[in-house]
Amino acid sequence: MIKAVLQTATFLGAISCFGLVNATETRTPLVPLPSVVDFTDGDGWGVGLGLGVEYETAYEGSDEFELEVDPAGGVQWRTGDHLFFWAGEAIGWRTLARDAWLIQASVGYEEGREEGDSEDGRLDGLGESSSGAAMLLEVRYALAENWRYFLDGRVSAGEIGTLGIFGAGTCLACQPDGTGWEIGAAATFHDGKLANRDFGVNTRQSIDSGLPETDVDSGYRSTGVNVNYRNYLNKNWQIFGEALYEVYGSDVSDSPISRNDYEAEIGVGFIYVF
Incomplete structure (x- = not known):
């Protein structure tokens, strides 16, 4: 996976070298970070439509990988330092406070795992895991001018459980229009409900699948x-x-559902901004 990430970096870097970077007038996003999408240009409506292709782990803990094509983009409306958005299965609001705090709140739908997600039959007998709405609260704090370095904290809570993510990042060669490279690192924590949704095996599932009964602790x-x-x-x-490489803790990797002790994905796509 690390090799694949480096190959993607080389490919995208080659595009930059052929003069495709900054071939447009400078836009004015809410913050100049590639991961915070802003299709508006200051105030008013912003619309972006496109497609992305991802090569990713078939499900949490899987050793199978799949190629998936997903829509990309969204609809946004911005007024000053407030931006309202609809993207995929999420709607939300984000705002910039005191030039150094980015606050975001959104509501989305989290789909569960299905037995058919494993083509090798690794999930047979486990049934479908729960799906449901989840609320996300995210706060980023700029440690340097132009968001060159920042801290990031996110909490997602809903019917399927609670997930917390805490990390830091840096923006490399980022431009005022929100383009460039962003690299981050984070640690994640889950409650018992989410942990067992993804990696636990209850009594009924154990009987149907033949996997040992497993209870995963929160943390x-x-x-x-x-x-x-x-x-x-x-x-x-x-x-x-975008690319992601995530290494599981021992409680998660010891689960019989985990065929790998990591999760990975890599993707590329295009968006037309109206």
């Missing part, structure tokens, strides 16, 4: 690194790339 889940890239090919077309 530390994983540590990971992520890379985001975003750039404009011209006034309207935008290219983006």
